[in-house]
Amino acid sequence: MFTQKSQLKRKLVKTFRAGKLHLTYKSDKAVQIIMPKIHRIQIGEGRYDYVFTVPLGLNPADVESKLWLFHAQFGENIELIRDNKTFILSVFTSDIPNSLTYNYNNYEQALANKHLPILCGQGRGGYVAYDLVEHPHLLIAGTTGSGKSTQLRSVLTTLIKSKSPDDMHLYLADLKRSEFHAFKNIEHVQSVCTDIPSLERVLKYLEKELQRRGDLLDQQEQTHITDLPTAARPPLIIMCIDEVVLLKKEKKLMQTVENISSIGRALGVFLILSMQRGDAQVMDGKLKNNLTVRMGFRHTDGVNSRITGTPGAEQISRETPGRFLLKLDKLTELQSPYLELDKARELLKPFKSVDLPVESKTSAPPPQRQLPTAKTKQAPKQEELSIFGVLDDE
Numbered sequence: 001m002f003t004q005k006s007q008l009k010r011k012l013v014k015t016f017r018a019g020k021l022h023l024t025y026k027s028d029k030a031v032q033i034i035m036p037k038i039h040r041i042q043i044g045e046g047r048y049d050y051v052f053t054v055p056l057g058l059n060p061a062d063v064e065s066k067l068w069l070f071h072a073q074f075g076e077n078i079e080l081i082r083d084n085k086t087f088i089l090s091v092f093t094s095d096i097p098n099s100l101t102y103n104y105n106n107y108e109q110a111l112a113n114k115h116l117p118i119l120c121g122q123g124r125g126g127y128v129a130y131d132l133v134e135h136p137h138l139l140i141a142g143t144t145g146s147g148k149s150t151q152l153r154s155v156l157t158t159l160i161k162s163k164s165p166d167d168m169h170l171y172l173a174d175l176k177r178s179e180f181h182a183f184k185n186i187e188h189v190q191s192v193c194t195d196i197p198s199l200e201r202v203l204k205y206l207e208k209e210l211q212r213r214g215d216l217l218d219q220q221e222q223t224h225i226t227d228l229p230t231a232a233r234p235p236l237i238i239m240c241i242d243e244v245v246l247l248k249k250e251k252k253l254m255q256t257v258e259n260i261s262s263i264g265r266a267l268g269v270f271l272i273l274s275m276q277r278g279d280a281q282v283m284d285g286k287l288k289n290n291l292t293v294r295m296g297f298r299h300t301d302g303v304n305s306r307i308t309g310t311p312g313a314e315q316i317s318r319e320t321p322g323r324f325l326l327k328l329d330k331l332t333e334l335q336s337p338y339l340e341l342d343k344a345r346e347l348l349k350p351f352k353s354v355d356l357p358v359e360s361k362t363s364a365p366p367p368q369r370q371l372p373t374a375k376t377k378q379a380p381k382q383e384e385l386s387i388f389g390v391l392d393d394e
């Protein structure tokens with residue numbers, strides 16, 4: 001280990017020298033060179049990381065401007081992150097896999113300690129997942145066959161497996177009627193809409209829910225739903241709309257979607273939207289700014305991938321479905337887990353409630369007349385629907 005670290009250190013010092021990334025003091029008798037200080041070299045699985053700081057007098061921007069030099073020395077799979085005078089140079093020794101079979105057990109560590117863990121995939125540094133509560137509202141975009149639906153399936157299945165139906169409610173909308181069959185009658189899933197009227201009802205319900213949750217936070221003098229005591233905390237809600245572009249002409253519905261994107265974070269209501277390509281009209285104004293995380297699968301051209309917010313997604317090869325660029329704090333290339341429909345059905349089996357007629361589940365959101373409390377958190381069973389009716393015109 002010691003000799004390996006010495007070799008790695010020499011490699012970095014050589015890079016500093018080649019790029020003249022040091023201070024040089026000359027006197028009559030000698031030349032003194034002050035190199036950046038290497039504080040740590042950490043060797044991990046599939047990667048090693050250097051932590052170094054530049055000496056006072058050397059502009060840290062010079063290091064950043066010579067990124068090409070680090071690439072020349074360490075290869076393409078590196079990442080250079082700067083925090084003031086300190087840099088972390090990560091060198092990835094394993095490449096991104098071309099395919100990754102979904103295996104929930106492998107992701108448990110990446111999913112831990114997150115309110116709503118969004119499993120993204122595997123990158124050069126290992127598995128990547130983030131918390132939707134910390135980074136609200138997700139857009140998944142990519143041309144046909146690029147792997148969006150598979151990713152949605154994996155994201156939703158992972159959420160269902162890792163969260164209890166008391167803590168998370170899902171509302172799914174699929175106007176193409178091609179996705180989400182596997183999620184019908186799953187305990188967490190409050191509704192699967194396949195037409196505009198049913199989606200309209202759900203969004204109306206969510207508008208009221210936002211209002212109710214805002215009132216609750218006022219009463220409890222809290223700013224975020226996750227700050228409430230567990231007993232008073234309503235479940236986190238995710239509204240997931242596949243091919244949201246189909247709603248473009250539905251101004252009222254889009255208004256609600258926008259509204260959720262603006263105020264949903266504090267109130268515990270989040271969006272996951274998907275579309276085939278970045279649509280400037282849909283991705284206009286508020287919505288664009290509020291969808292803080294983007295997954296850009298293969299795009300057909302650079303204009304669309306820039307609208308999606310994942311420039312470079314047009315260069316993803318047709319040969320690697322499931323490959324995408326994740327825009328979180330920065331752009332990262334990842335491979336999404338491949339979860340086939342049959343396998344998803346198998347994984348979801350334990351969460352199926354009684355097999356009810358599809359219509360009753362798809363036609364209405366749960367009839368929650370008041371904010372769910374610990375006792376009422378669980379969505380009422382379907383039989384109760386007929387007693388309460390639909391809350392549209394409350």
Ligand SMILES: Nc1ncnc2c1ncn2[C@@H]1O[C@H](COP(=O)(O)OP(=O)(O)OP(=O)(O)O)[C@@H](O)[C@H]1O
Pocket residue numbers: 098099100142143144145146147148149150151276321322323335336337338339
């Ligand atoms: N993560 C993945 N790893 C390997 N292959 C994948 C992955 N995701 C998708 N594929 C392959 O690509 C095909 C298309 O994927 P998918 O249906 O998810 O694309 P899509 O972008 O949703 O397309 P559409 O918009 O037409 O529905 C899948 O049938 C599968 O063969």
